[in-house]
Amino acid sequence: MEELHVSYAMENAEALESLIWFNNPALLNHWTLPVLECIVITGALLGLVHALRCWRREGQLANLYTWLACVFYGIFIEIITYNTVDNFWHGEFSVMLYHNRLPLYIMLLYPALIYTTLITVNSLQLNKLRCGRIVEALSAGFFIQMLYAPFDNIGPRFDWWVWDLPNVSLWPFWSSVPSTSYGWILATGVSMCLVSRWLLWDLGPRKNFGHGKMLLLAIGVGLLANLVMVLLLLPSTILSQGFQLYFQAASLIALCMLTAGWVYLLAAKTYPPKPEPLVMAFPLLWCTWHLVLYAYTYADLFSTQGNGLTMDGMPVGNFLIAVPAIAISIQLYIFSWIKNREDQH
Numbered sequence: 001m002e003e004l005h006v007s008y009a010m011e012n013a014e015a016l017e018s019l020i021w022f023n024n025p026a027l028l029n030h031w032t033l034p035v036l037e038c039i040v041i042t043g044a045l046l047g048l049v050h051a052l053r054c055w056r057r058e059g060q061l062a063n064l065y066t067w068l069a070c071v072f073y074g075i076f077i078e079i080i081t082y083n084t085v086d087n088f089w090h091g092e093f094s095v096m097l098y099h100n101r102l103p104l105y106i107m108l109l110y111p112a113l114i115y116t117t118l119i120t121v122n123s124l125q126l127n128k129l130r131c132g133r134i135v136e137a138l139s140a141g142f143f144i145q146m147l148y149a150p151f152d153n154i155g156p157r158f159d160w161w162v163w164d165l166p167n168v169s170l171w172p173f174w175s176s177v178p179s180t181s182y183g184w185i186l187a188t189g190v191s192m193c194l195v196s197r198w199l200l201w202d203l204g205p206r207k208n209f210g211h212g213k214m215l216l217l218a219i220g221v222g223l224l225a226n227l228v229m230v231l232l233l234l235p236s237t238i239l240s241q242g243f244q245l246y247f248q249a250a251s252l253i254a255l256c257m258l259t260a261g262w263v264y265l266l267a268a269k270t271y272p273p274k275p276e277p278l279v280m281a282f283p284l285l286w287c288t289w290h291l292v293l294y295a296y297t298y299a300d301l302f303s304t305q306g307n308g309l310t311m312d313g314m315p316v317g318n319f320l321i322a323v324p325a326i327a328i329s330i331q332l333y334i335f336s337w338i339k340n341r342e343d344q345h
Contacts, residue, residue, distance in 0.1 A: 007089030007162050015092075015100035025094045032158045032293065033093055037105040039289055043112030043282035050119070050278040061211070062200045065218040067115045069196060072222025073188075074110030078102050080226065087167040091159040112282055114192055117144040119279050120332065121193065122201070126267050133197055135267045141189035142260035143332070147283060148185045149325035150290035152177050153317030157297060163315075172246045176315030183236055183253040184229070186260060191228035195221050280333050287326045294319060 005011050008029065015021040025034040051063035081087075082101050095104035117140050126136040155161055156176060163170060163178065170178035199217045203209075209217065240249035300316045 005089075006164070007091070008159070009092040009096070009100050010089055012092065012100055015096060017099070019098060021096040021100055023092055023094050023096065028093065029091055030158045033091065033160065035289075036160065037094055037103075039285060040105045040109050040112050043116065043286065044108035046278050046282050047111050047115040047119075050276070051115070053278070060205075061209070061214050062204060063119070065204070065214045066118060066196050066200050066221075067111050068215070069200065069218040069221035069225075070111040070114040070118075070192070071107060072219050073114070073192060073225050074107050076222050076226050077188075077229075078106060085167075085169050087164040087169050088161050089164075090161045112286075113144060113147055114189070116279060116282050117147065117189060118193055118196060119276075120283075123276075123279075124267075127197065129267060133194065135263055136197065137190045137193040138260040139264040139267060140193035141186045142257070142264040143329070144189035145182065145186045145257065145260070146325040146328045147286065149182070150287070150294070150322040152181055152185070153319075153322045154290065154293055154297070156315040157300070157317060158293075168244070169241060171240060172250050174250070174321070175318035177317065179250040179253050180233075180236070180240070182257060183233055186253075186257060187229040187232040188225075190232060190260075191225040192221070195225045195228060199224075283329055284333060287330050290322070290326060294322060 010016070012021075025037075028034055047067055051067045054060040054063040079098060079102070082098070090101065090103050090106065092100065093103035093105055096102065097104060097107070121136055121140040121143060124136075124139070126139055127133055129135050153175070156163065163176075165173075170180055172179055174182070199221050200214070204214050204217055207213075236249040236252045239245040239252065297316070
């Protein structure tokens with residue numbers, strides 16, 4: 001008897017033959033799935049509206065093509081991952097793409113999270129500091145990591161995706177999350193910030209590129225940022241796979257996280273002159289959503305078996321990482337609001 005795939009989405013033979021597949025939102029595996037889709041779509045659309053306003057009001061194309069670059073980055077990394085490491089599988093959402101592997105909301109999660117992060121960090125004008133581009137990139141990496149950590153920890157609890165637990169490319173796990181996932185999102189923020197700053201925020205405006213060339217640059221950012229991300233992760237990848245030094249690889253990732261956080265907290269001394277509602281709305285909604293979910297699953301803390309799994313075999317995630325990450329994610333917006341109130345008085 002053929003063993004069923006660990007991911008129920010990969011058991012849908014008909015959907016696996018299709019490039020696009022639709023599911024009834026009311027019949028999804030858990031009530032959180034359609035709500036998550038709505039929140040992410042809202043975040044992506046808010047970012048797009050912000051980018052379009054910057055273009056129409058200021059003639060600024062960098063915002064719009066940064067948003068598109070985030071979409072390209074997500075498409076490239078997802079499809080590359082499915083065809084190489086293949087160490088996780090998404091659950092079935094309302095709209096599934098690429099043979100039931102890629103939920104539509106994942107494509108939009110990249111602009112929702114990354115665009116918001118890049119615009120927020122860009123508003124701090126860290127690039128004007130000494131070694132500004134590096135400071136800005138590390139800050140972006142840390143900031144997006146804080147936004148992503150709650151999602152990363154709680155997602156498997158609701159079948160948003162499942163990890164291939166025996167796959168050594170994911171080892172070691174911190175609770176029920178691979179340390180490599182933390183490293184990946186940190187490297188994603190750093191690489192997207194570096195490459196976007198270079199091509200879309202500096203080169204494009206300086207050369208006065210139009211839409212055609214900016215679109216090509218946006219595609220180039222998506223590809224090049226993936227390459228930079230891989231290079232940034234290469235040391236930990238070699239340790240964990242080439243030499244199987246899993247503890248050392250995880251320690252290197254933790255050191256990079258702490259370094260990025262230290263740089264961010266020291267460098268972010270200036271804040272936006274006034275809050276931007278379109279940029280602030282999604283992170284605040286995102287953090288509130290995850291706080292509700294962690295309150296909803298609070299009892300799971302007392303039903304774990306000591307291996308990060310609940311009694312029903314679901315990963316509970318790490319509350320000690322997720323909750324402080326939420327607090328760090330919203331502190332910048334709180335400070336921005338306070339500063340704006342002080343300026344008004």
